[in-house]
Amino acid sequence: MRVLGIESSCDETGVAVYDTQLGGGAGLRAQAVYSQIALHAEYGGVVPELASRDHVRKLLPLIRQTLDEAGLAMADIDGVAYTAGPGLVGALLVGAGVARALAWALEVPAIGVHHMEGHLLAPLIEDDAPKPPFVALLVSGGHTQLVAVEAIGRYRLLGETLDDAAGEAFDKTAKLMGLPYPGGPQLAKLAETGVPGRFKFSRPMTDRPGLDFSFSGLKTQVLLAWRDCDQSAQTMADIARGFEDAVVDTLAIKCARALDAAGTDTLIVAGGVGANKRLREKLIAMCATRGGRACFPRPALCTDNGAMIAFAGALRLAAGQHDDAVIRAVPRWDMATLLAV
Numbered sequence: 001m002r003v004l005g006i007e008s009s010c011d012e013t014g015v016a017v018y019d020t021q022l023g024g025g026a027g028l029r030a031q032a033v034y035s036q037i038a039l040h041a042e043y044g045g046v047v048p049e050l051a052s053r054d055h056v057r058k059l060l061p062l063i064r065q066t067l068d069e070a071g072l073a074m075a076d077i078d079g080v081a082y083t084a085g086p087g088l089v090g091a092l093l094v095g096a097g098v099a100r101a102l103a104w105a106l107e108v109p110a111i112g113v114h115h116m117e118g119h120l121l122a123p124l125i126e127d128d129a130p131k132p133p134f135v136a137l138l139v140s141g142g143h144t145q146l147v148a149v150e151a152i153g154r155y156r157l158l159g160e161t162l163d164d165a166a167g168e169a170f171d172k173t174a175k176l177m178g179l180p181y182p183g184g185p186q187l188a189k190l191a192e193t194g195v196p197g198r199f200k201f202s203r204p205m206t207d208r209p210g211l212d213f214s215f216s217g218l219k220t221q222v223l224l225a226w227r228d229c230d231q232s233a234q235t236m237a238d239i240a241r242g243f244e245d246a247v248v249d250t251l252a253i254k255c256a257r258a259l260d261a262a263g264t265d266t267l268i269v270a271g272g273v274g275a276n277k278r279l280r281e282k283l284i285a286m287c288a289t290r291g292g293r294a295c296f297p298r299p300a301l302c303t304d305n306g307a308m309i310a311f312a313g314a315l316r317l318a319a320g321q322h323d324d325a326v327i328r329a330v331p332r333w334d335m336a337t338l339l340a341v
């Protein structure tokens with residue numbers, strides 16, 4: 001089954017084709033992402049109306065480009081998957097409308113995919129993917145969640161952030177030191193040249209039991225450190241390193257606890273912050289000491305993309321699930337309400 005995947009929940013237009021017959025990494029026939037970062041940069045964050053309009057402009061050309069790269073014609077598509085939520089409602093509606101119309105015209109089934117399930121399943125696109133049960137750490141710009149995955153589609157929330165998401169904390173911290181939006185990846189790059197230990201920030205909520213997170217206080221700690229220092233390039237890098245170490249340590253401590261709680265030693269990690277090099281190294285080492293393993297998608301599949309939507313939709317379509325002929329856009333959507341595959 002060849003499934004066209006469409007992602008348009010925020011500021012990236014993503015399109016991909018996943019072929020279930022080929023499976024694994026080879027199943028990903030082609031994918032393309034158009035990022036709107038430049039469009040939103042001058043506003044310091046995503047402007048929803050501009051995002052929707054840009055998805056309208058980019059989606060059809062991106063679909064044509066992806067099919068060309070896969071060497072496929074429109075008629076070769078057996079199903080369409082699109083992000084139905086959570087996300088910006090106008091942006092979601094663009095992808096949902098195009099997906100539904102294509103499915104209607106091609107007389108193939110369509111399915112609305114949960115964006116976070118897409119992220120969660122992205123590590124399974126890679127070869128040698130683990131099988132459930134495992135724990136998933138979802139770390140994006142909008143979410144920080146620990147989820148016990150009993151089976152594909154059976155998700156139990158173990159803990160989540162009470163305020164800022166991990167990616168949001170990276171972005172806001174970068175912004176207060178004057179880095180342009182979205183600062184997360186740039187802050188991580190700066191941290192590479194930072195001196196570890198010169199700035200020591202707290203590991204929030206690790207001194208008590210529980211699997212929830214709170215990252216907003218870290219941002220304030222950085223603000224105070226930044227205000228009171230010489231603001232040189234090296235000091236900025238040192239602060240970035242201190243901040244990154246605090247986030248990475250906090251995530252690793254909670255992941256180890258979540259593995260204990262779920263009774264497994266397999267961790268999968270997804271979402272934009274999953275591209276962070278130091279986080280990847282730390283979690284791989286933590287799982288190895290337990291005799292288990294940490295699995296990540298390649299960095300390009302950590303941030304928003306169409307491949308994860310094509311893959312998640314393909315699993316559900318292949319299991320016989322599909323939507324009625326409605327355009328679904330669900331800005332808020334609890335992953336625990338999904339059907340098992």
Ligand code: KG4
Nearest residue numbers: 140141142167184188272273275276303304
């Ligand atoms: O999953 P994603 O592409 O979009 C959402 O669904 O939110 O995640 C984007 C987030 C942004 O906050 C970005 O700053 C962060 O992921 N991010 C990173 C890195 N790459 C992306 N944060 C830390 N280190 C990175 N290398």
Ligand code: ZN
Nearest residue numbers: 119140303304
């Ligand atoms: Zn995302």
